[in-house]
Amino acid sequence: MRVMVLVKANEKSEAGVLPSEALLTEMGAFNEELVKAGVMLAGEGLHPSARGARVRFSGDKRSVIDGPFAETKELIAGFWLWQVKSLEEAIEWVKRMPSPDGEEGGEVEIRPVFEAEDFGDELTPELREQEERLRAQTAEQQ
Amino acid sequence: MATTDSSRTVEAVWRIESARLIAGLARMVRDVGLAEEFAQEALVAALEQWPRSGVPANPAAWLMTVAKRRAIDTLRRNERLERKVSELGRDLQTQQGEADVDAALDDDIGDDLLRLMFVACHPVLSTDARVALTLRLLGGLTTAEIARAFLVPEPTVAQRIVRAKNTLSRKAVPFEVPSGAALAARLPSVLEVIYLVFNEGYSATAGEDWVRPELCEDALRLGRILAGLLPTEAEVHGLVALMELQASRLRARVGPAGAPVLLLEQNRGRWDHLLIRRGLAALDRAEELAGAPGSYTLQAAIAACHARARTAEDTDWVRLAGLYDQLADVLPSPVVELNRAVAVGMAFGPAAGLELVEALAGEPSLAGYHLLPSVRGDLLANLGRHGEARSEFERAASLTRNARERTLLLQRAAACA
Numbered sequence: 180m181r182v183m184v185l186v187k188a189n190e191k192s193e194a195g196v197l198p199s200e201a202l203l204t205e206m207g208a209f210n211e212e213l214v215k216a217g218v219m220l221a222g223e224g225l226h227p228s229a230r231g232a233r234v235r236f237s238g239d240k241r242s243v244i245d246g247p248f249a250e251t252k253e254l255i256a257g258f259w260l261w262q263v264k265s266l267e268e269a270i271e272w273v274k275r276m277p278s279p280d281g282e283e284g285g286e287v288e289i290r291p292v293f294e295a296e297d298f299g300d301e302l303t304p305e306l307r308e309q310e311e312r313l314r315a316q317t318a319e320q321q
Numbered sequence: 322m323a324t325t326d327s328s329r330t331v332e333a334v335w336r337i338e339s340a341r342l343i344a345g346l347a348r349m350v351r352d353v354g355l356a357e358e359f360a361q362e363a364l365v366a367a368l369e370q371w372p373r374s375g376v377p378a379n380p381a382a383w384l385m386t387v388a389k390r391r392a393i394d395t396l397r398r399n400e401r402l403e404r405k406v407s408e409l410g411r412d413l414q415t416q417q418g419e420a421d422v423d424a425a426l427d428d429d430i431g432d433d434l435l436r437l438m439f440v441a442c443h444p445v446l447s448t449d450a451r452v453a454l455t456l457r458l459l460g461g462l463t464t465a466e467i468a469r470a471f472l473v474p475e476p477t478v479a480q481r482i483v484r485a486k487n488t489l490s491r492k493a494v495p496f497e498v499p500s501g502a503a504l505a506a507r508l509p510s511v512l513e514v515i516y517l518v519f520n521e522g523y524s525a526t527a528g529e530d531w532v533r534p535e536l537c538e539d540a541l542r543l544g545r546i547l548a549g550l551l552p553t554e555a556e557v558h559g560l561v562a563l564m565e566l567q568a569s570r571l572r573a574r575v576g577p578a579g580a581p582v583l584l585l586e587q588n589r590g591r592w593d594h595l596l597i598r599r600g601l602a603a604l605d606r607a608e609e610l611a612g613a614p615g616s617y618t619l620q621a622a623i624a625a626c627h628a629r630a631r632t633a634e635d636t637d638w639v640r641l642a643g644l645y646d647q648l649a650d651v652l653p654s655p656v657v658e659l660n661r662a663v664a665v666g667m668a669f670g671p672a673a674g675l676e677l678v679e680a681l682a683g684e685p686s687l688a689g690y691h692l693l694p695s696v697r698g699d700l701l702a703n704l705g706r707h708g709e710a711r712s713e714f715e716r717a718a719s720l721t722r723n724a725r726e727r728t729l730l731l732q733r734a735a736a737c738a
Contacts, residue, residue, distance in 0.1 A: 215431075216337070217545030221595055260595070262538060267326075267333035271380075293533075 181220065181292040182261050182269045188228070189285060193247065195227045200281070215229035218272065222259035252286075266291060287292065289320035327372040335364055339461045342384050344433035347496050350392060353440055354486030358460060359395070363388040373458045401724050435498045436460075437548045441510040445492050450485035451514045453478055459546075460518075470536050471521060482649040508551075508584045512560050512617065513541050519564050523571070525721075537568050548603070555611035558603045559618030565600030566624035583727050585633040617650040619644060638668035655684045656692075663696055673701040691720035697732060702737060711737035 197205070213219035225231075228246035235242045247252060265270045267275040269289045326404040339360060346356035361386040377383040397594075419707045441455040450493030456462045464482065476696035522536025544561040551557050573587035582588075590694045604625050606619040614622065623644045630636040645661035658681055666674020678697050688695045 215549035216547065217542035217549075220599070262542065264336055264538075265333055267329045268336055271333045271337055272377075273331070310500060 180263060180265070180294060182263055182266065183243065183290045183292055184261060184269065184273060185255050185288040185290065186254040186257040186259075186261040186287040187288065188251050189279065190251060192256040193251050193254065194229045195229070195230070202279070204276060209276055212275070213259075218261050218263060220260040220262055222257070224257040225255060227256075228254050262290070328368060330376055331364070331367050331371055333385075334367070336461045338381045338384060339364075340459045341381065341434060342388060342439065343458050344437040346388055346392065346431050347437055349389075350396070353437070353458065353489055355392070355395075357486070358416050359388040359392045362385070362391040370711055388437055394694070423700065429591060431550055432498065434546070436496050438509060438511055438547065438550070440489065440496055441701045442507075443489065443494050444507070444510050445494060446485050446488060448514070448517065450481050451489070451510070452517055454485045455514050455543070456518065456539065459543060469607045470518075470533065470539075470554070483501065483563055484536045492728065508554065508556065511547070512556060515540050515547070516560060516564070516617075518543070519567070521566055528653055534571055537564070537571060539567060540564060550670055553610060556615040556617050558607035558610065559615055559621050562600045562603035562607055563617050563624055563687045565596045565603060566621060566628050567629065569596035569600060581723075582671035583634075584627060589632065591626070595629045601625055614647070614651075616648065619648045619651060623648070636667070638664055642668040655681055656690070659687070659693060659696055662700075666700050666703070671700045674706065675700045691726070691730070693717075694720070698733065698737075702733075709738045 195309070197203075210219065213222075228248045230249075231246040233244045233246070233248070233319065235244065261269060261272065266289065273287050275290060278288065342363070343353070343356050343360045346359055348354050350356055350359070366387050367380075367422060371377070379420070438455070438459060441458050446454065452471075453467055454469050457464070462470070462480050465475055466700045467473075470477075480698035490532050498504065519537055519540035522533040522538075522595050524538065541561070541564050544557070544564055548561050555588045560730055569592050570584070570587060572587070572593065573591040576582045597604065602619070604621045607621065608614065611618065623641060626637055626641050626644065641664040642661070645657065645664045649657050649661055658677065662674045664674075665677055675697070676701060678693070681687055681693060684693075694713040695717035698710045700719060701707075701713060702710035711734050712735065718734065719729035721727050721730065
């Protein structure tokens with residue numbers, strides 16, 4: 180399965196303050212560990228919300244709001260896409276992340292990505308059931 | 322921690338750490354079977370203790386320390402292994418704490434993992450044994466998971482693994498990475514195992530499923546790990562490129578109700594463009610590293626050719642025919658020849674393709690291969706020879722072991738009326 184790992188923003192990241200060299204080095208090493216473990220699929224840092232914009236939908240109306248946005252704690256400063264076997268594996272990897280600079284602390288959110296099977300157009304419940312029965316039958320016959 | 326949560330957490334840590342744990346232990350005790358035993362004992366201890374005490378800050382070091390203690394206890398009972406005991410004992414005693422264990426672990430981890438990979442894929446073992454052992458020791462899969470993946474009974478897999486370990490012991494296979502020319506000679510057997518696992522997931526040979534994506538993920542992970550361990554080996558990047566590119570099509574290969582969808586008919590909007598990008602990047606690395614491309618690199622180049630075409634009509638068949646020509650030189654085989662025939666047929670017309678296919682008519686290794694009559698049927702249909710095409714499709718349907726593919730072929734036969 181895949182997960183998206185969302186690194187929440189804080190006052191520093193929103194102010195555009197770059198992480199310390201020490202933290203950058205540690206992060207680089209962490210990313211390397213992820214690559215070496217075959218887990219890393221993609222990852223990027225995001226500019227502060229001051230550089231971004233929002234588009235609001237209301238019926239046919241579209242309105243554009245320029246950043247910065249106020250709710251720092253709900254903003255995202257960066258993301259990864261990882262390949263893992265379970266949410267627990269993603270959690271264990273996140274625990275190994277170097278902690279952000281300073282007393283502020285930080286938060287990381289992990290969200291499983293929708294896979295093909297989740298969309299339901301592949302198998303209707305009836306077909307899925309039939310699939311499971313056939314699978315069980317095959318297993319018994321071996 | 323709730324009980325179910327904690328065991329899943331332990332499983333997750335196991336998945337992350339087990340290969341390195343076994344590899345490190347194997348270097349110390351010089352026996353892969355023993356190493357796995359001690360690692361398993363550490364796992365049992367973790368399952369017992371972590372729900373109560375929580376997951377340790379450094380799980381790898383915790384597991385290694387426990388495994389080493391178990392190793393000492395066990396080996397102590399065997400006098401022949403006394404020397405190993407004192408080595409381990411000294412090792413444990415000089416540790417000042419977890420930090421030292423950590424440092425000692427880091428030192429040789431990459432090398433140990435590589436050693437483990439080469440040993441698990443040793444040519445003295447049968448292919449089945451190599452696959453089972455690799456998935457077990459390097460993939461961290463349980464016997465049950467391996468059995469399910471290959472639709473083989475669990476006891477069979479368990480036996481395979483036991484016998485494999487015994488063979489390695491009996492033949493005194495050294496725990497080392499071959500060097501120089503020996504590495505070049507042994508690397509193919511490692512790549513072969515990884516690709517076999519991938520293929521089993523990509524185009525399942527038996528059973529009801531057309532694809533088993535989890536196996537592809539396992540193989541991709543192993544391939545990426547190997548690419549990190551052997552960054553200057555072109556064919557490793559070639560294999561990773563091939564797998565990333567093929568995996569990019571997984572979502573598009575299976576239609577509603579699980580029916581297979583052929584490459585040229587796939588909805589390219591369902592192709593995973595992140596994986597395509599990764600595959601193309603890996604292919605670049607492979608092509609930079611080697612002069613003449615190897616078989617995996619060429620196969621990846623072929624997959625890349627398809628990946629770059631925005632629609633099926635945009636496919637550069639002439640380029641593909643050329644790549645297949647190269648592949649036929651490097652990896653001559655009737656199957657490659659058959660694929661070449663398809664590309665040539667698309668590039669230069671069905672008559673040209675059919676000529677190549679006819680040359681394969683008496684080929685013994687293709688006798689039971691459903692794709693031969695399937696391709697022949699396709700070319701005949703394109704030449705308007707519908708009666709002959711129909712019997713070819715029917716023949717192909719009778720030869721395939723995959724139920725969904727059989728349905729597809731029978732449909733094509735019916736369409737020839």
